[in-house]
Amino acid sequence: xxxxxxFRSSASYRVRIALNLKGLDYEQVPIHLRRGGGDQLxxxxxxxxxxxxxxxxxxxxxxxxxxLAIIEYLDERYPNPPLLPAPAPDRALVRSxxxxxxxxxxxxxxxxxxxxxxxxxxxxxxxxxxxxxHWIDLGLAALQEMVMAAPIRGRFCxxxxxxxxxxxxxxxxxxxRRFGCDxxxxxxxxxIEANCSTLPxxxxxxxxxxxxAE
Ligand SMILES: N[C@@H](CCC(=O)N[C@@H](CS)C(=O)NCC(=O)O)C(=O)O
Numbered sequence: 001x002x003x004x005x006x007f008r009s010s011a012s013y014r015v016r017i018a019l020n021l022k023g024l025d026y027e028q029v030p031i032h033l034r035r036g037g038g039d040q041l042x043x044x045x046x047x048x049x050x051x052x053x054x055x056x057x058x059x060x061x062x063x064x065x066x067x068l069a070i071i072e073y074l075d076e077r078y079p080n081p082p083l084l085p086a087p088a089p090d091r092a093l094v095r096s097x098x099x100x101x102x103x104x105x106x107x108x109x110x111x112x113x114x115x116x117x118x119x120x121x122x123x124x125x126x127x128x129x130x131x132x133x134h135w136i137d138l139g140l141a142a143l144q145e146m147v148m149a150a151p152i153r154g155r156f157c158x159x160x161x162x163x164x165x166x167x168x169x170x171x172x173x174x175x176x177r178r179f180g181c182d183x184x185x186x187x188x189x190x191x192i193e194a195n196c197s198t199l200p201x202x203x204x205x206x207x208x209x210x211x212x213a214e
Pocket of ligand 1: 008009010011012040052065066067107111112113
């Protein structure tokens with residue numbers, strides 16, 4: 001398997017965690033998102049992902065894109081350990097936690113969105129940081145409430161097993177730090193992050209551990 005990835009990309013980070021949790025070997029193909037205007041925009045990569053976003057996973061000659069689709073593919077193809085709980089309502093809850101991050105927060109603080117705010121609308125770096133912090137805070141506050149209200153509570157977002165929700169949370173917290181969010185507001189999420197960081201699958205997926213880290 002080949003993962004087209006960038007060390008600092010939180011969507012790539014999600015897939016790295018999932019691959020590690022499944023114990024799968026994979027080769028990394030670095031796609032630098034800034035150098036030379038961005039490798040993701042080069043035709044050699046947009047033929048793989050027409051959205052010009054990382055990650056992409058190559059498996060058995062097929063290219064898959066969208067981190068959550070890739071992770072669910074891995075979960076279906078390599079079911080152990082499962083990344084979603086078995087009961088349907090619990091699966092729906094864990095997916096909804098993951099989607100708070102993947103649908104509502106991350107897309108509107110992504111590199112190209114922030115670049116558009118700066119280039120097209122002439123917003124300052126401070127404005128753009130403020131924008132990112134606002135949407136990250138809204139999502140993390142909601143996620144913390146969802147975790148606290150979940151019918152099963154434990155070391156992770158849902159019980160004592162890492163799931164898709166934790167896979168989305170940990171990279172988003174790294175992102176939030178880059179934007180200077182006040183994470184002290186989210187003690188439960190920080191506790192979960194600390195528990196995740198004790199697992200080799202999460203630790204090895206961290207941005208600073210990647211071969212393309214700067
Ligand atoms: N929904 C997509 C998001 C992918 C995405 O936004 N990737 C970012 C890095 S985290 C990217 O490639 N950004 C490049 C850009 O904004 O030009 C997924 O989950 O895979």
